[in-house]
Amino acid sequence: MPTSSRSSEGGTRRAAAAALLTPGLLALGVSFVVPLVWLARMSLNRTVGPAELQPDVSLSSYVDVLTDGFMWEVAWHTLWLGVLVTVLAVAVSYPIALFLARTRSRLRGLLMALAIAPLLTSSVVRTFGWLILLSDDGIVNSALSTLGIIGEPLTLTNNVTGVVIALVEIMMPYAILAMIAGFGRVSKDLEDAAGSLGAGRLRCFVRITFPLSLPGVLTGALMVFVLTVSAFITPRLMGGGRVFVIATEIYDQATTTLDWPRASALAVLLLLLFGVFLVLYQRLFRMVEGR
Amino acid sequence: MRSLSELIYRTLAGIVVVCSYLFLLAPLLVVFVLSFGASPNLEFPPKDWTLRWYADLAANGEFLEGLRVSLLLGLIVTVVSLVAGVTAALALTRHRFRGRDAVIGLFTSPLLLPSVVLGLALLLVLGQVGLVGTYPGLVVAHLGLTIPYVVRTVMMSLEAVDPSCEQAARTLGAGPVTTFRRITLPLITPGLVAGAALSFIISFDEAVVSLFVVGTGTTTLPVVVFRYVSNNTDPQVAALSVVLIVFSLAAVALIERALGLKRVLSKG
Numbered sequence: 198m199p200t201s202s203r204s205s206e207g208g209t210r211r212a213a214a215a216a217l218l219t220p221g222l223l224a225l226g227v228s229f230v231v232p233l234v235w236l237a238r239m240s241l242n243r244t245v246g247p248a249e250l251q252p253d254v255s256l257s258s259y260v261d262v263l264t265d266g267f268m269w270e271v272a273w274h275t276l277w278l279g280v281l282v283t284v285l286a287v288a289v290s291y292p293i294a295l296f297l298a299r300t301r302s303r304l305r306g307l308l309m310a311l312a313i314a315p316l317l318t319s320s321v322v323r324t325f326g327w328l329i330l331l332s333d334d335g336i337v338n339s340a341l342s343t344l345g346i347i348g349e350p351l352t353l354t355n356n357v358t359g360v361v362i363a364l365v366e367i368m369m370p371y372a373i374l375a376m377i378a379g380f381g382r383v384s385k386d387l388e389d390a391a392g393s394l395g396a397g398r399l400r401c402f403v404r405i406t407f408p409l410s411l412p413g414v415l416t417g418a419l420m421v422f423v424l425t426v427s428a429f430i431t432p433r434l435m436g437g438g439r440v441f442v443i444a445t446e447i448y449d450q451a452t453t454t455l456d457w458p459r460a461s462a463l464a465v466l467l468l469l470l471f472g473v474f475l476v477l478y479q480r481l482f483r484m485v486e487g488r
Numbered sequence: 489m490r491s492l493s494e495l496i497y498r499t500l501a502g503i504v505v506v507c508s509y510l511f512l513l514a515p516l517l518v519v520f521v522l523s524f525g526a527s528p529n530l531e532f533p534p535k536d537w538t539l540r541w542y543a544d545l546a547a548n549g550e551f552l553e554g555l556r557v558s559l560l561l562g563l564i565v566t567v568v569s570l571v572a573g574v575t576a577a578l579a580l581t582r583h584r585f586r587g588r589d590a591v592i593g594l595f596t597s598p599l600l601l602p603s604v605v606l607g608l609a610l611l612l613v614l615g616q617v618g619l620v621g622t623y624p625g626l627v628v629a630h631l632g633l634t635i636p637y638v639v640r641t642v643m644m645s646l647e648a649v650d651p652s653c654e655q656a657a658r659t660l661g662a663g664p665v666t667t668f669r670r671i672t673l674p675l676i677t678p679g680l681v682a683g684a685a686l687s688f689i690i691s692f693d694e695a696v697v698s699l700f701v702v703g704t705g706t707t708t709l710p711v712v713v714f715r716y717v718s719n720n721t722d723p724q725v726a727a728l729s730v731v732l733i734v735f736s737l738a739a740v741a742l743i744e745r746a747l748g749l750k751r752v753l754s755k756g
Binding site: 227232323325327452 | 613
């Protein structure tokens with residue numbers, strides 16, 4: 198084949214690739230890249246009055262946010278919520294993930310789908326479920342008082358307790374998915390070997406299973422953490438406007454106070470926090486998957 | 489002695505797993521049961537059963553309008569995502585070019601962006617061009633969430649297709665379009681089905697980004713529900729939730745049959 202024809206074919210193929218990429222790149226450009234650049238630019242503007250901004254290139258919104266005591270309280274609150282939800286979500290997801298990673302049951306497919314499917318149901322719906330379960334005259338409170346465990350109903354909604362309970366449940370499918378991926382190294386053979394050498398089940402779990410499952414636990418934990426610190430629906434609905442996290446603060450600044458530079462600066466800061474932990478997560482995920 | 493401790497361990501482990509599943513599924517189960525309960529105070533367990541809340545739902549103009557908007561929006565978003573996602577996936581699997589890794593990164597990065605940040609960014613831009621609370625604005629807002637999933641599912645399918653089938657068709661004289669239509673497209677149907685189902689359900693259920701960009705205009709169903717639930721909880725919302733759950737289950741079933749839910753949703 199003559200060289201000229203080959204290179205012209207190369208040119209056609211490049212043109213074909215470019216043509217194929219155009220619709221997707223255009224769509225993502227409009228719905229993702231441009232908005233984010235715009236957001237970054239907005240964060241550099243200056244707020245001069247209520248809902249009034251002045252085009253500028255300054256870090257004044259960042260300075261405002263970072264010198265505001267309330268903001269630090271909100272940030273601290275968000276991180277604390279993130280850690281608490283992460284620990285609890287990983288703890289309740291662990292048994293399911295370990296079970297799914299090792300079971301040889303014929304129902305494995307169904308049980309796997311059952312554990313992950315809630316991920317594709319609206320978080321508004323799932324939070325609504327928790328509102329019903331945890332309200333003052335809700336199912337949990339009436340069950341507890343029928344059993345005589347409590348006299349007065351526990352306040353489980355419109356406060357951080359409810360937010361934590363609901364978030365733990367909402368994060369479970371993510372934790373289970375990440376953990377199963379990381380449990381590849383937990384092998385039944387090793388446990389059987391330990392068992393045949395005389396180790397009891399508990400000892401076997403503590404010495405063999407749990408250490409081998411740690412990479413999965415860690416990826417699951419990081420996943421849950423990044424999703425929790427940026428969660429909005431559940432803190433807002435379960436918190437009843439009384440629980441403040443970075444996400445609810447961004448929403449209020451953007452839609453109520455209309456302080457867009459400040460909202461944007463907060464969003465950029467949340468993005469940075471999110472990014473750091475995400476890079477950690479991906480590193481870990483690749484290591485665990487052995488890629 | 490040995491087998492007794494084994495039995496105790498297995499029983500305890502079983503109980504823990506069952507309890508974890510119950511906790512995970514509790515909100516969905518409760519919503520489902522209460523949507524058929526006769527008590528307007530969401531009494532559990534219900535003493536009487538009724539379909540009244542579903543009838544009320546069918547007469548609730550606000551909910552119906554939200555449902556109409558969300559269905560239409562979901563369909564438009566799905567079609568646009570399929571076109572943009574399939575072409576991009578073809579370019580990324582069948583062509584080698586400089587910067588390919590960067591493009592793959594771009595096509596998968598929105599998966600990893602906090603929705604509040606994306607929502608705010610979109611509000612700022614759409615506000616600038618007067619598209620807040622309009623269909624075009626909502627479509628643009630949802631595309632960033634759905635296209636990455638379509639690229640991902642279609643790429644999974646394309647990678648499983650042997651390129652020599654396509655080459656054979658080309659050698660026999662079929663043009664690129666005919667080859668795609670007659671050979672590639674039928675072979676990647678699972679990826680298309682999974683991608684379409686995911687796009688639709690993500691758009692249909694999306695609440696955070698939508699909350700930012702609906703303004704006072706066209707409002708989607710999850711936003712209507714969010715605002716309603718902020719002020720009251722009643723069985724009508726439970727009935728509506730069941731409708732939403734049914735949509736999700738349909739999507740889950742489609743994705744599970746096409747590519748497998750776990751493969752499609754694993755992040756990394």
